[in-house]
Amino acid sequence: MAESNQTFWRGQERSSWIRLRTLILLRWVAIVGQLTAITVAQRYYDVQLELGLCYLAIGISVMGNLTAILLFPQNKRLTEFENFLMVLFDLLQLSILLYLTGGLNNPFALLLLGPVTISANVMSTRSTLIVGAVAIVLTTVLAEFHLPLRTSLGLVLDIPDILLFGNWAAIIIAIVFIGAYSHRVSSEVQSMSEALAATHMALAREQKLTDLGGVVAAAAHELGTPLATIKLTSAELIEELDDRPDLKEDAALIREQADRCRDILRDMGRAGKDDLHLRQAPLSTVVNEAAEPHVGRGKEVHFSEGPAQDGDVQQPSILRKPEIIHGLRNLIQNAVDFARANVWVEAEWTDSRITVSIMDDGRGYPPHMIGRIGDPFMRRRRAESDQRSRPEYEGMGLGLFIAKTLLERSGAELEFANGSDPYQHLTDNPERRGAIVKVTWPRKLIDAQKGDTPVPSGSNTRIQV
Structure with missing residues (x-):
């Protein structure tokens, strides 16, 4: 899981999502606004401006746009560096124009x-800090150095120093x-967004594995009898074919059964059949899987x-x-990663709910992160001993986010706690002092027989592709 996640995130820079044409369009809007x-x-x-220099500054921006349109x-x-250069160019062009028009x-x-x-x-972050620092420097320079704005009568349009300082402070604060x-x-x-994309990828992969299991199970089920017959008949032929020419009838039977296998495979098609039996399983079977x-x-x-105290004795099929x-698997993986020696997985049910609790005897969650568990890409600094014991472990952000998202999608509610916390109510067993995750579903949402979406009975149907 960690390796696939690293592959997925490699090279995912946000700047590469911006088209050059988008910034070109924004620059055209700025050019029109500046000219207006x-x-x-x-x-x-009747404001007297250095029109030649102003039009030159705007013309540089126009030439940059035309060059970008013709060359690309x-x-x-845009890459990160190209985007940085584009934004820095616009910032410098605007600063020059402001220098010519009163700062x-x-x-x-x-x-x-x-x-x-x-x-x-x-x-x-690095590029943003550089652009912000350049903007602050240019703002400070423009507060002191600029060409004055003059009316046709030669009067200088200049605001009081206290207002000038207020403008400078307001712009600096706004930039930060x-x-x-x-x-x-x-x-x-x-x-x-990226974490949700990874979640959908994980769910799609798990769905493909489930479908593949259905195809294999259906093939094994439907081909079991003819293949057994072929095996039995072939054994008899091997023993008696040399001196018993009358086994021609058995040879015909082998051919008939082979044809039957071919017909079954053709009937299953490329997608196979949707095995209704594989769409449900006892609760303990799903947890063990x-x-x-x-x-x-x-x-x-x-x-x-x-069963819980008020639950049915019979185990539900979910x-x-x-x-x-996949959600339970990620939670169990996290427990095994951090446990010292033992992990407990408990399943219980009542008439109205189904609960799976996962506990370990490790150090538990950092107390200050309990409220943030399930946020994507949450990280904590690992001690050297932790790195030596689990050098392949990359963190507990994306895996728990995927697990939490997938389980909540199925209708579950998750509770996280530490067994060492004296105020937690999920367990009273002193051995289970590590991390605790309690997953609770309303029974009607996942019960395969009495729930809102019971598994139908009857013959298997084709998987729609």
């Missing part, structure tokens, strides 16, 4: 936040706050099942959903 602002200020308010394809997606006395100085916000949303806020929110949204890959990993896994199996 200069024209209105010069014609309607429409579906070009921070120009109310459009607020537009310096634009490149910073873009970098915070699509680039790495909006940049940090946008980057944080964007990172969390992206992490959740989920735990099977981790039973022989050096830790003792203890299983127990039974839906054998891929999300249930």
Whole structure:
């Protein structure tokens, strides 16, 4: 699981998701806005500007856009470095234009936040910090050095120093706050999106394995009788064919059975049949199937099942959903990874609910992370002894997120606690002092016989592909 996750996340940079055409379009909007602002200020308010230099600054931006359109394809997606250069270019171009039009006395100085916000949303932390630092330096320079704004009468349009300082402070604070806020929110949204994509991949893989199991079971079931007949007849032929020419009838029988096997395989088709018996299983069977890959990993896994005080004596048969199996498997894997020697998996049921509890005798969850368990990509620093005992273990973020998401998708509610916590109510056994996970389903959601979606009876049907 850890290796596949590393493969999935390798090279997933957010900046590579942005098309060049998107930034080109935004730059065209900025160019139109800049031309409009200069024209209105010069014609309607008689503000004297260095029009030649202003048009030169805007013309550089126009040439950059035209060059990008001619040299790169429409579906070009920017790398981290290319995106960084594009945003830095826009920031410098805007700063030059502000220098020519009054610096921070120009109310459009607020537009310096634009490149910073873009970098915070699509680039790495390092690139965002560099762009933010450059924006702060340019803002400070523009507060002191700029060409003045003059009216047609020669009057200088200049705001009082206290307001100039307020503009500078407001822009600096906005750069820091909006940049940090946008980057944080964007990172969390992206992490959740990538983690959900990994969850869907895990569920799809588990579904394929379940379908494959159905095909194999159906083939073994339907081919059992003819293959047994072929085996028996072949044994008789081997013993008696040399001196018993009358075994021609047995040879014909072999041919008939071989034809029957061919017909069955043709009837099953490429997709096989949906074996109704494999869509349900006793609760203990599903739990054991989920735990099977981790039973022989050096830790003792203890299983127990039974009704609760007000439950039926008969064990329920539950839906054998891929999300249930894969979710429980991840939780058991986590328990085995952190247990000292023992893991307990307990299943119980009542008339209204079905519960699976997974406990270990390890150190438990870090107390300050109990409320965050299940967040994607949550990490904690590992001690050297932990690294030596589990060098292949990468963390407990994505695996628990996938397990929690899949189980909640099946209708379960999860509770996390430590057995050493005197206030927890999930167990009173002092041996089980490590991590505890309690998974509870409303029985009607997963009961294969009495629930909301009971498994139908009758002949097997084809799997739809």
